[in-house]
Amino acid sequence: MQADPSSSPLAGRSPQLAAGQGDRRPSLTQRLRAIEPDRYAVYLGFVAIFLFFSITLRNDGFTSGRNLLNILEATAPITVMAVATAFVLGAGEVDFSIGAIVALSSLVAALVLRETDAAILGIAAGLGTGAAVGLLNGTMVTRLRLPSFLVTLGTMGLFTGLSQRVTNLESVPSVNETFNDLFGSGEVLGVSTLIIWSLVIVAVGHYVLRHRRVGAHVLASGDNAAAAQVSGVRVGRVRTGVLVASGLSASFAGLMYTANLHGASYSLGTTDLLTVVAAVVIGGTRLLGGRSTVVGALVGSLILGVVNNGLILSGFSTSEQQIAQGVIILVAVALTLREPAR
Amino acid sequence: MTALRLEQLRKDFGGVVALAGIDLEVERGEIVAVVGDNGAGKSTLIKLISGVHRPSGGTIYVDGEPHRFHDPIAARAAGVEVVYQDLALVDHQPVYMNLFLGRELTTRFGRLDRKRMAQETQQLVDELDIRIPSAQVRISALSGGQRQGIAISRATHWARSLILLDEPTAALGVAETLKVEEMIARLRTRGLAIVVVSHNLDQVFRLADRIVVMRRGTHVATCRCAEVDRNEVVAMITGLQGRKAIA
Numbered sequence: 001m002q003a004d005p006s007s008s009p010l011a012g013r014s015p016q017l018a019a020g021q022g023d024r025r026p027s028l029t030q031r032l033r034a035i036e037p038d039r040y041a042v043y044l045g046f047v048a049i050f051l052f053f054s055i056t057l058r059n060d061g062f063t064s065g066r067n068l069l070n071i072l073e074a075t076a077p078i079t080v081m082a083v084a085t086a087f088v089l090g091a092g093e094v095d096f097s098i099g100a101i102v103a104l105s106s107l108v109a110a111l112v113l114r115e116t117d118a119a120i121l122g123i124a125a126g127l128g129t130g131a132a133v134g135l136l137n138g139t140m141v142t143r144l145r146l147p148s149f150l151v152t153l154g155t156m157g158l159f160t161g162l163s164q165r166v167t168n169l170e171s172v173p174s175v176n177e178t179f180n181d182l183f184g185s186g187e188v189l190g191v192s193t194l195i196i197w198s199l200v201i202v203a204v205g206h207y208v209l210r211h212r213r214v215g216a217h218v219l220a221s222g223d224n225a226a227a228a229q230v231s232g233v234r235v236g237r238v239r240t241g242v243l244v245a246s247g248l249s250a251s252f253a254g255l256m257y258t259a260n261l262h263g264a265s266y267s268l269g270t271t272d273l274l275t276v277v278a279a280v281v282i283g284g285t286r287l288l289g290g291r292s293t294v295v296g297a298l299v300g301s302l303i304l305g306v307v308n309n310g311l312i313l314s315g316f317s318t319s320e321q322q323i324a325q326g327v328i329i330l331v332a333v334a335l336t337l338r339e340p341a342r
Numbered sequence: 343m344t345a346l347r348l349e350q351l352r353k354d355f356g357g358v359v360a361l362a363g364i365d366l367e368v369e370r371g372e373i374v375a376v377v378g379d380n381g382a383g384k385s386t387l388i389k390l391i392s393g394v395h396r397p398s399g400g401t402i403y404v405d406g407e408p409h410r411f412h413d414p415i416a417a418r419a420a421g422v423e424v425v426y427q428d429l430a431l432v433d434h435q436p437v438y439m440n441l442f443l444g445r446e447l448t449t450r451f452g453r454l455d456r457k458r459m460a461q462e463t464q465q466l467v468d469e470l471d472i473r474i475p476s477a478q479v480r481i482s483a484l485s486g487g488q489r490q491g492i493a494i495s496r497a498t499h500w501a502r503s504l505i506l507l508d509e510p511t512a513a514l515g516v517a518e519t520l521k522v523e524e525m526i527a528r529l530r531t532r533g534l535a536i537v538v539v540s541h542n543l544d545q546v547f548r549l550a551d552r553i554v555v556m557r558r559g560t561h562v563a564t565c566r567c568a569e570v571d572r573n574e575v576v577a578m579i580t581g582l583q584g585r586k587a588i589a
Contacts, residue, residue, distance in 0.1 A: 210454075211453045211454050212452065212453070212454065213446045213448060213452070213454060215454075216435070216439060216443075216446055216454060217444075219434065219435060220432045220435065220443055220444075223433055223434050223435065224430070224431065224432045224433065226428075227426075227430035227431060227432055228444070229414075230394070230414045230424070230426070231430065231444035231445075232415045232418065232443075232444030232445065233444050290432065290433065290434035290435075
């Protein structure tokens with residue numbers, strides 16, 4: 001420090017000198033970090049896994065057009081939920097209730113279809129159920145200031161039980177052809193409506209997250225809620241919004257399952273939560289908020305779909321598939337969750 | 343016109359008086375430092391002017407207009423910007439998104455105009471001589487001094503009347519502190535009024551034109567930097583010396 005603080009030492013000091021002492025020109029490591037190579041790991045991983053099965057399963061029809069479409073169809077509901085979950089995790093929240101929403105909203109849709117046989121009413125009832133549960137989650141998170149993981153654990157239990165209760169564990173058939181064609185078994189130009197819906201939702205999700213102000217506000221809220229708030233981001237609305245979107249996406253996935261299987265049951269979607277979160281995190285979304293990618297979530301979902309398909313074609317059992325999925329998730333989480341040391 | 347004028351501004355928190363009627367005027371091109379011990383009411387003062395808390399009484403005039411800010415957004419709309427001690431930046435977003443956080447530029451169709459935001463940011467950081475790899479780099483890749491530089495750039499970009507800085511160098515090393523002080527000193531020439539809260543008296547004497555001393559929620563004295571020395575200010579902060587003539 002200067003000997004005489006009352007005179008202004010700033011006046012005499014040359015700016016170059018101060019700059020040289022303070023911030024050096026960006027260093028090589030800073031420049032390398034700016035490229036962020038880890039962002040592209042998921043795409044490389046996808047290519048590697050795909051090539052692996054293409055070679056080892058070349059005689060089992062892995063690369064046939066039909067099988068590749070199968071993979072896309074099987075992952076479509078997961079992809080739809082992964083898009084919304086990319087928003088939820090990006091906003092620093094989590095929604096454990098998506099599996100329960102899948103079951104509840106598909107049952108509600110199937111029951112309404114059975115009573116009215118009007119596709120539009122079934123769709124509205126299903127999506128309305130998902131949005132309502134999402135709004136309930138969001139309201140409890142913002143109004144009661146509860147952490148979303150607790151709220152959604154609670155609603156998960158609540159609505160899982162309700163789904164079992166409401167139908168006495170029986171499944172409800174869906175015989176409405178319009179509905180079944182629209183969300184599951186129909187085709188447009190030879191492509192299943194499942195695939196079309198999932199790609200449309202990925203495209204919309206990507207556009208909103210990356211190119212709209214609300215997408216930027218979602219990530220800012222998950223990154224530093226206090227900073228976002230003082231910068232004019234309505235953090236409470238963001239939190240409620242992502243949970244409503246999550247509920248909607250889960251009920252949409254429920255409609256896809258119901259239409260594809262021509263019926264709903266309380267067990268639909270119950271194992272999807274882990275798969276969806278894994279897909280999103282593998283895709284490069286930060287589990288603690290602030291960073292998120294919809295395209296990555298799609299690729300993550302496809303990786304899990306390819307692995308599942310490959311294991312089935314290799315003759316592995318369901319339990320072995322689950323083990324493999326668990327290992328993949330652990331590896332992916334270990335790779336992505338480690339924060340670089342500052 | 344006086345950029346900031348406070349008239350008998352007060353704040354109670356359920357019977358506890360945090361701020362007991364402060365009067366203050368800050369002109370454009372002037373740096374005023376607010377000093378005082380912990381609990382003197384400095385942070386409360388900043389929070390009232392920036393709209394984080396609502397005053398219990400008194401009036402805030404910005405450019406002669408009386409205001410009652412009900413949130414920080416309203417204060418910003420009046421031309422008041424704040425640089426927070428804990429850096430209100432979002433780590434995982436690029437520099438340019440931080441500069442425009444909450445005020446993003448969009449195209450006619452509501453699409454984020456990332457290109458224009460990045461260009462304007464680059465222009466601004468070049469102008470303010472903040473050395474960063476680029477406007478595209480994420481905040482998490484920057485040093486503490488660079489981050490505070492970004493926070494000050496943001497305030498400079500948006501402020502029309504007044505910038506409040508709350509302990510702007512508390513988290514920085516010596517060299518980075520000097521660099522940030524230089525930035526603050528240069529803001530004078532932009533015709534903005536500047537209020538700095540600082541614990542560092544050396545810094546206060548280096549930067550400020552006037553010093554406002556607070557103790558236990560009251561305004562003890564305002565002095566011109568040139569007319570007092572460090573020991574006198576310390577005495578006023580701790581209350582070991584009585585009232586000094588108000589400059």
